[in-house]
Amino acid sequence: FSALQRKTHPDDFDVDQFVAECRKQVQLEEMREDLELYYKLLKTAMVELINKDYADFVNLSTNLVGMDKALNQLSVPLGQLREEVMSLRSYVSEVIQAIDNQLSKQEDLQKKKVCVLRLIQVVRSVEKIEKILHSQNSKESNSLEISSPLLAGQILERIATEFNQLQFHAVQSKGMPLLDKVRPRIAGITSMLQQSLEGLLIEGLQTTNVDMVRHCLRTYATIDKTKDAEALVGQVLVKPYMDQVIVEETVKSSPGGLQLMYSQLLDFVPHHCKLLKDVTGGAISSAKADTVPGYDFLVNSVWPEITKGIEERLAFLFNPGNPDLFYERYSATMDFVRRFERQCSSQASVKRLRLHSSYTSFHNKWNLPVYFQLRYKEIAGHLENALSDGLEAAPAGSVFHLQVSEVLWSCLVKCWSDKVYLSPLAHRFWKLTMQLYSRYATFLEEVLTKTPSTEVTKEPTRPLPSSASSTSSRTSMDEGGSESGSPASLSTKQLVYIAADIQKLQELIPELSTMVQQRLETIGFKNFTVSDALGDSKACLSSSVPTLNNRMTQHLTERCCRFLKSASEVPRLYRRTNKDLPVRASAYMDNALRPLHQLLTDSSGCNFTEFCIFQLVFRYFETISEVLSSVRKMEESLKRLKQARKGASTATASGSNGGPSDDTKIRLQLALDVEYLGEQIQKMGLQPCDITMFSTLMELVREARELAE
Incomplete structure (x- = not known):
């Protein structure tokens, strides 16, 4: 019902819309009842309002009797008052407009007055x-002696102030007609003043x-x-000296010609610019009261x-x-630039020098990127040539075992050496250092993962010689015989050298960091x-x-x-051969x-040796x-x-002489x-008791020996 009251109040009430909306909420019968109640x-x-x-x-019509006459009586004086107000308003507007016109005229007159005063001042100054120039010329013409330079300088200073x-x-x-008439006279004064100043400055210098x-x-x-x-000093004082000193023949005449030329250029400032530095306050000894600021010659x-x-x-x-x-040329030139900067009078002067367009242009002339590309090709090419040679041995006296490691270290040192490194290229040489380490690590990874090992092309297991105790049988194969015949395979010595060089390179990283x-x-x-940044390179080597350890x-x-594996051939040496009892290892x-x-x-290589012995003992067991x-099976079968x-006959079991059996000898x-193996392990610096499988192996042969006895 309350919603019904709110919806029927608006002025734009629509019956159809009202019914459509209410049907969504209530039934039509209920809505009709609500409307009747409302x-x-x-x-x-409404009845209560009328009664109130x-x-x-009832009295409304009675109270309005005679109201029209009263209104008619008021209309006449109100009209007169309106006309008076409008008249006064028009008069005030006219007065305000007249005052504005007078103020505008006064402002224009003031501007014209200022312009006239400026023109008068221009004419007076000219x-x-x-007049000063005329009086000076008349004095010079009447005088037998030439005026002193100091007097001429003072007169020019007066003229300059007035100018x-x-x-x-x-x-x-600007833009005034009178000024155009005076302009030729101003141009003449300007020309005369500049000529006088130039002549006076040249004479003074x-x-x-x-x-x-x-x-x-x-x-x-x-x-x-x-x-x-400053331009005049450059043309009159500086340029002639530079034309005499900066000569190509002088630079090419001797190895130290460039340094000699730069020394002569540096001598120019104390010998030829001392006067200017004293006057402009560029010298330490110059008095502040007599200096002329604003110059930087x-x-x-x-x-x-x-x-x-x-x-x-x-x-x-x-x-x-x-x-x-x-x-050499760039280093000598940059040293000259630094020494020239030290001749500047202040830090502000040095900043102005470095911001000067000629300073920037001069530094841009040095094509440092091309220089770095040549050094990059030289250093990286040297390393690549060493990598292409493979794992060749380093020269005698080197701290490394492999030639490629020696070349890598020499390349790293060369990047920061005195004859190669340039400070503007520090970021490029730093990047090259990282690339050299990465290239070396990649090479090692390729060698260790792609190069076939010697065991891939194994030689067939050699049978034991006819006599296990023969002295000649103990002659071992040489290095080439112990390795694979494949030239692409890695030898034990090469693997050891790789491990030693990696360790040496990691030890030398602090030295490179300091450099x-x-x-x-x-x-x-x-x-x-730097040491923290080189940690990535150290990790790259590590x-x-x-992979190296596993290999x-x-x-x-x-x-x-x-x-x-030749141990499996021992029974063949003693069975049906009638040999003596063995007294030494095979x-x-x-x-x-x-x-x-x-x-x-x-x-x-103790770490490698210990792990290899563990593997060896296990497989030997x-x-x-x-x-x-x-x-044992053969013995039981017999x-x-x-x-x-x-x-x-029992000869097959006891031998032809009735001595120990073949199984006992085996x-x-x-x-x-096995006992000989234990002795050799001790000679290698290890204890056989620390190898678990060796104890088991000893127990196995001890039981076999007891059976033989």
Whole structure:
């Protein structure tokens, strides 16, 4: 019902829309009942309202009697008042407009007055300057002696002061007809003043007259022509000297010709610019009260002429075709630039020099990227050539074992050496250092993963010689015989050399870090820790160590076990051969252990040796177990055969002389071999008791020996 009241109040009430919306909420019957109730409520409220104000409704017509006459009486005075107000408003507007017109005229007159005063000042300044010049000329014509330079400087300074005011008023009066008439006279004064200043400055510099130069420079500053004075000094004083010193023949005449030329250029400032530095406050001894500020002759006069002369007459200096010669020229030039900067009077002067366009242009002439490309090709090419040669041995006296490691270290040192490194290319040489380490690590990874090992092309297992105790049987194969015949395979010595060189390179990283740190600190990298940055390179080298360890242990194990398999040939040597009892180890033991002894001789390969011995003992245990098992089976078979043939001869079991049986000799020989293995393990610096499988192996042969006895 309350919603019904809210929806029926708007002025734009629509019956159809109202019914459509209400049907969504209530039924039509319920809506009709609500409307009837609402109608009754409105009707009751209307009756109450009429009853409440009934007296006013009844008296409404009575109270309005005579109202039209009263309104007519008021209309006449109100109309008169309106006309008076409109008239007053029009008068005030006219007065305001008249005042605005008068103010505009007054403002125009004021502007014209200012322009006239400026023009008057221009004319007065021109006349005053011309009067001074006329009086000076008349004095010079009447005098028998030439006026003193100091007097001329003071007069020019007065003229410059007046000329400065003339220029100010002339700029403010631009576009005035009278100014166009006076302009030729102003141009004549300007030309005369500049000629006089130039002549006076040149005379002062030639005669080293401090007061004359001071007055002249102060006059230039007064008329805001300091750039003209600096340009004049560059043309008159600096350029002739540079033409004499910057000569191509002088530079090419001797190896130190370039340094000699730079020394002569540096001598120019103290010998020829001392007067200017004293006057402008560039010298320490110059008095502050007598200095003329606003000049920097070293930056704006001397330096542009130096760079211009070098760029025009010595263009061959910038040629990077010969890196060594380019380095010498660039280093000598940058040393000259630093010494020239030290001749500047202040830090502000040095900053102005470095921001000067000729300074930037001169540095851009040196094609440092091309120089680095040549050095990159030289250094990286040297390493690539060494990589293409493979794992060749390093020259005698080297701290490395492989030639490629020696070349890598020499390349790393060369990047930061005095004859190669340039500070603007520090970031490029740092990147090259990282690339050299990465290339070396990639090479090692390729060698260790792609190069076939020696055990891939194994030689067939050699049978034992006819006599196990023969001295000649103990002669081992040489290095080439112990390795594979494949030229692409890796030898034990090469694997050891790789491990030793990796360790040596990691030990030398602090030395390289110190070298790089010193270089970077000179160019402002104080908080940059090189050792931390080289940690990635160290990790890159270490990434090859696990592969190297696996390759080394696998390689040594295969080489050793290749000969240990000869233990399976021991029964063949003693069965039906009527040999004596063995008293020493078999020859194959020396050949099997020789790679480990050689590893210890070549380097400190204790880690490899210990792991290889573990593998060797384990596989040797398997071989011995198989041999003893075979011997036991053969012995049992012979016993059964003997029982089957009671009348047969027993020579096959006891030998022709009735001594120890063949099985006894076999067990004794294997026991001697295992004991010899334990002795050799001790000689290698290890304890057999620390090897678990060796104790099991000893127990196995001990039981076999007891059976033999």
